[in-house]
Amino acid sequence: MLSKEQAYQIIDTVLKHTQGYDTRVQVSSNVVALTRFANSEIHQNVWEDRTSVSITITEGKRRSDVRTELIDAAGLKTAAEEAISNLKLLPEGQEQPPLVSEPEVMESDAFCPDLEQEFGTFNRARLLNECLEMLAPEYMAYGALTYSATQMALGNSKGIKRSIRSNSARFSALISDAEGGTGYTQASAHRAGDLDVVASFRTAYNKAQMNRNPIQIEPGAYTVILEPMAVATLLRYVASGFSGKMVMDRASFLTGKMGEQVFSEKLTMIDDHTHPSTQSLPFDFEGTPRQKVVLVEKGVPKGLVYDLASATRAGVESTGHSMGWPGRGGMPMHLIVEPGEQTLEEIIKNTDDAILVSRFHYMNPLNRRQAILTALTRDGVFHVKNGEIVAAVNNMRFTESMLLALKNIEAISSDRQAIGNSYVPALKIKNFHFTGKTTLDE
Amino acid sequence: MKEQLLSVLQLLKEKHQVDYADIRVHDILQENISTENQKVQSLSTGRTRGYGIRVFLDGSLGFAGSQDFSQMEQTALTALEIAKASRLVQREPVRLAEKDVIVDHYETPIKIDPFSVPKEEKLEFLFEAERIMRANAPNLLRTRANMGCRKEEKIFADTDGSYITQTLYETGGGIEAVAASQHDMQARSYPNSARGNWATAGYEYILEMGLHENAPRVAKEAMALLEAEVCPSGYFDLILDPAQLTLQIHESVGHPTELDRVFGHEAGYAGTSFLDPSMAGQFQYGSEHVNIVADATVPGGLGTFGYDDEGVPAQRVELITKGVFHNFTSSRDTAAVLGQRSNGTARAAGWSRIPIVRMTNINLLPGDYELDELIAGIEYGFLFSVNRSWSIDDRRLNFQFGCEIAYEIKDGKLTGKIFKNPSYTGITPEFWRSCDGVANEKYWKMYGTPNCGKGEPGQVAHVGHGSAPARFRNVKVGVADVK
Numbered sequence: 028m029l030s031k032e033q034a035y036q037i038i039d040t041v042l043k044h045t046q047g048y049d050t051r052v053q054v055s056s057n058v059v060a061l062t063r064f065a066n067s068e069i070h071q072n073v074w075e076d077r078t079s080v081s082i083t084i085t086e087g088k089r090r091s092d093v094r095t096e097l098i099d100a101a102g103l104k105t106a107a108e109e110a111i112s113n114l115k116l117l118p119e120g121q122e123q124p125p126l127v128s129e130p131e132v133m134e135s136d137a138f139c140p141d142l143e144q145e146f147g148t149f150n151r152a153r154l155l156n157e158c159l160e161m162l163a164p165e166y167m168a169y170g171a172l173t174y175s176a177t178q179m180a181l182g183n184s185k186g187i188k189r190s191i192r193s194n195s196a197r198f199s200a201l202i203s204d205a206e207g208g209t210g211y212t213q214a215s216a217h218r219a220g221d222l223d224v225v226a227s228f229r230t231a232y233n234k235a236q237m238n239r240n241p242i243q244i245e246p247g248a249y250t251v252i253l254e255p256m257a258v259a260t261l262l263r264y265v266a267s268g269f270s271g272k273m274v275m276d277r278a279s280f281l282t283g284k285m286g287e288q289v290f291s292e293k294l295t296m297i298d299d300h301t302h303p304s305t306q307s308l309p310f311d312f313e314g315t316p317r318q319k320v321v322l323v324e325k326g327v328p329k330g331l332v333y334d335l336a337s338a339t340r341a342g343v344e345s346t347g348h349s350m351g352w353p354g355r356g357g358m359p360m361h362l363i364v365e366p367g368e369q370t371l372e373e374i375i376k377n378t379d380d381a382i383l384v385s386r387f388h389y390m391n392p393l394n395r396r397q398a399i400l401t402a403l404t405r406d407g408v409f410h411v412k413n414g415e416i417v418a419a420v421n422n423m424r425f426t427e428s429m430l431l432a433l434k435n436i437e438a439i440s441s442d443r444q445a446i447g448n449s450y451v452p453a454l455k456i457k458n459f460h461f462t463g464k465t466t467l468d469e
Numbered sequence: 470m471k472e473q474l475l476s477v478l479q480l481l482k483e484k485h486q487v488d489y490a491d492i493r494v495h496d497i498l499q500e501n502i503s504t505e506n507q508k509v510q511s512l513s514t515g516r517t518r519g520y521g522i523r524v525f526l527d528g529s530l531g532f533a534g535s536q537d538f539s540q541m542e543q544t545a546l547t548a549l550e551i552a553k554a555s556r557l558v559q560r561e562p563v564r565l566a567e568k569d570v571i572v573d574h575y576e577t578p579i580k581i582d583p584f585s586v587p588k589e590e591k592l593e594f595l596f597e598a599e600r601i602m603r604a605n606a607p608n609l610l611r612t613r614a615n616m617g618c619r620k621e622e623k624i625f626a627d628t629d630g631s632y633i634t635q636t637l638y639e640t641g642g643g644i645e646a647v648a649a650s651q652h653d654m655q656a657r658s659y660p661n662s663a664r665g666n667w668a669t670a671g672y673e674y675i676l677e678m679g680l681h682e683n684a685p686r687v688a689k690e691a692m693a694l695l696e697a698e699v700c701p702s703g704y705f706d707l708i709l710d711p712a713q714l715t716l717q718i719h720e721s722v723g724h725p726t727e728l729d730r731v732f733g734h735e736a737g738y739a740g741t742s743f744l745d746p747s748m749a750g751q752f753q754y755g756s757e758h759v760n761i762v763a764d765a766t767v768p769g770g771l772g773t774f775g776y777d778d779e780g781v782p783a784q785r786v787e788l789i790t791k792g793v794f795h796n797f798t799s800s801r802d803t804a805a806v807l808g809q810r811s812n813g814t815a816r817a818a819g820w821s822r823i824p825i826v827r828m829t830n831i832n833l834l835p836g837d838y839e840l841d842e843l844i845a846g847i848e849y850g851f852l853f854s855v856n857r858s859w860s861i862d863d864r865r866l867n868f869q870f871g872c873e874i875a876y877e878i879k880d881g882k883l884t885g886k887i888f889k890n891p892s893y894t895g896i897t898p899e900f901w902r903s904c905d906g907v908a909n910e911k912y913w914k915m916y917g918t919p920n921c922g923k924g925e926p927g928q929v930a931h932v933g934h935g936s937a938p939a940r941f942r943n944v945k946v947g948v949a950d951v952k
Contacts, residue, residue, distance in 0.1 A: 068561070070563075072552070120510070276610070388863050465867040
């Protein structure tokens with residue numbers, strides 16, 4: 028992985044080759060070391076060191092993009108010259124927004140050397156052995172333990188410099204018995220000592236042990252309690268609707284609905300990179316400082332996120348949410364949902380009849396304008412009756428509009444969980460439609 | 470380069486006594502052009518070049534990938550150390566199925582090098598497609614057109630003595646028309662959604678796709694869908710066109726027949742399969758009309774190549790014959806468990822990834838029917854076209870697909886009426902058993918999907934699917950009736 032200085036040197040080299048043009052250069056340098064296990068043994072164990080350089084040149088209504096992983100002097104020169112020659116042949120297109128010029132420097136270094144040590148090659152194997160030792164013979168474990176480090180740097184011909192260095196460890200495990208009763212966990216950390224792999228593994232094991240002798244329920248409307256992992260997956264799709272570009276393009280379910288009471292008053296959702304439970308990226312892929320944006324306040328959609336191009340089109344300032352994809356607009360990346368008043372345990376205790384869902388699998392929108400999503404439950408579905416979990420349930424498919432589901436929120440848990448870069452509670456939702464079974468009757 | 474690769478392999482074999490090692494070098498050049506509302510949306514090019522070293526030591530795997538060719542020995546030693554760590558958590562040593570030692574070169578046959586065509590000419594081709602759409606439906610919210618090309622030069626060398634070089638070309642593109650009102654948005658695309666259709670071919674493929682010829686229909690249908698009724702829910706007879714069958718085959722046949730999924734290699738991530746090896750030769754996957762092969766040799770298929778990334782030759786494998794399941798797609802490590810040889814489907818997404826079992830071209834073979842005959846056999850039902858949504862469970866049983874458009878069939882004829890927001894759902898074997906006819910080879914078409922995700926770290930594979938329109942009986946359509 029490159030150092031900050033090496034990354035800046037690449038940026039300076041490219042900018043010299045493109046003098047006279049508005050140029051943005053992004054350097055991404057990553058090391059990923061991933062130990063994957065299946066059938067309670069390591070089956071894939073890989074390491075990569077990869078650096079890529081993205082060059083964007085704009086002039087009036089023209090823009091050209093070149094990406095290269097040939098980062099020696101000759102490779103950078105070739106890439107810069109190609110970007111210029113492509114620009115020259117382009118007809119006029121969209122008006123290109125001016126490059127970011129302020130602040131001049133933003134740098135962040137969250138790299139933790141002890142984390143690198145804690146999750147080194149042999150330590151990952153030792154940790155997995157410790158986990159696997161707790162399993163009874165009828166159980167097998169599957170998953171991955173990953174250490175990664177990244178140095179991202181960005182600069183442009185206006186002279187700004189951006190740098191962020193960080194590292195993280197991530198763990199996911201699925202425990203299964205011979206009958207297919209599974210439990211799943213995922214956890215991550217950015218500081219040494221924060222990721223307790225063995226404790227996380229035990230959580231999945233406990234759930235797998237609960238997930239036995241499932242009953243079959245019929246398609247229909249149910250009250251559901253979605254655990255944070257299920258909520259995070261759901262809200263990731265919902266969050267994509269808060270792109271200012273999508274709303275302008277009339278592709279979002281929020282088209283014509285901003286400022287209205289669309290969701291339950293219980294729901295407040297913020298995109299906040301400063302929240303300690305997210306891994307902050309304080310600037311976006313265009314170099315704009317990232318803003319905190321209240322997306323939903325007490326059920327009312329309030330804020331949208333923008334990159335430079337979509338902000339220019341909307342006549343507003345960029346909120347610093349560019350993902351670096353031309354024409355795609357901004358995207359929320361640090362999703363925080365405000366907590367409710369009862370713990371998940373209390374919500375279960377106060378529930379007469381509901382289906383408790385651990386997480387979802389293969390979610391996709393069936394209709395974006397109506398926010399209709401579909402997905403399968405996975406790794407733990409349970410029937411809650413009179414305040415207690417009384418049975419495991421076979422996996423089911425749901426098909427539901429999030430405009431309705433998030434209006435039908437009955438409770439939000441006070442305890443929240445960091446899932447990826449989101450920090451979310453459990454949700455209790457009424458009238459949630461399961462539309463299909465997953466069993467083969469033969 | 471060759472000397473450097475052989476020297477590192479010799480070091481691993483002779484000094485470090487590995488069971489086996491291979492090195493792959495990938496050098497990939499890409500170009501993508503897209504236009505939107507008759508303006509250039511993006512013109513981007515990309516280049517990646519690096520190598521990956523895979524080492525097996527006492528039956529344990531280590532892999533390291535790098536861009537730094539001056540550090541190849543060090544990268545090899547990193548892979549070796551990783552293999553030693555893997556050995557700490559190993560129940561059974563990994564065995565690799567036998568393969569032949571091969572020295573060869575393979576190159577995609579092309580007529581026009583896609584990188585030789587001036588970018589101005591490509592842009593004008595896309596603009597013209599957009600102009601035709603706009604001329605036929607001036608009120609469209611958006612028109613889009615795109616094309617791209619890719620050239621991948623690969624070297625495979627291993628400690629057995631194989632040395633294989635390949636030059637693979639890919640080309641593809643598509644168009645899309647989007648219509649919107651205050652309350653709805655509808656899209657039609659050609660030849661498929663999600664960036665069109667792709668093949669291992671040269672620029673001639675773009676010229677022969679019919680983008681301009683189909684632009685008027687696509688534009689008009691997008692507008693008409695805004696005013697169309699929503700497709701009814703219930704149980705109906707369906708015909709799926711090849712653009713939709715592509716994803717149906719991909720999700721409900723391609724993935725469950727991957728042997729690594731069967732053995733749990735993907736259980737912690739993408740899932741497993743409802744199949745197991747004991748079902749080979751026994752299990753009724755579909756009706757007698759269902760004949761499906763994995764064919765990496767079919768000309769132009771996006772999953773066509775000379776050798777996979779373990780140095781095993783491309784092959785044609787019968788997965789399902791007359792409805793009966795027979796074979797999985799496999800790699801050297803998974804095939805060895807069944808005492809078989811690999812059928813050559815282990816592929817890596819690039820130099821920094823290990824080869825895993827991937828689809829090649831998973832093709833539904835043509836039947837005997839004329840399309841009119843399939844339609845004539847339906848009292849009331851629909852012809853669904855072009856996918857727009859997909860989802861399937863982790864064992865690949867319960868699927869649900871949304872399509873762009875449904876054409877009504879009544880009393881054995883297409884009525885001309887269309888419906889919007891069609892979707893259907895089912896259980897994989899029940900669905901394929903309900904197939905009672907596949908159209909003949911006149912209607913058979915290959916589709917390429919350049920975005921099949923699998924594995925950790927993530928790998929995106931380029932795969933193909935050939936099919937002809939097929940009829941399915943009594944399929945669950947829509948979900949509005951689930952109360």
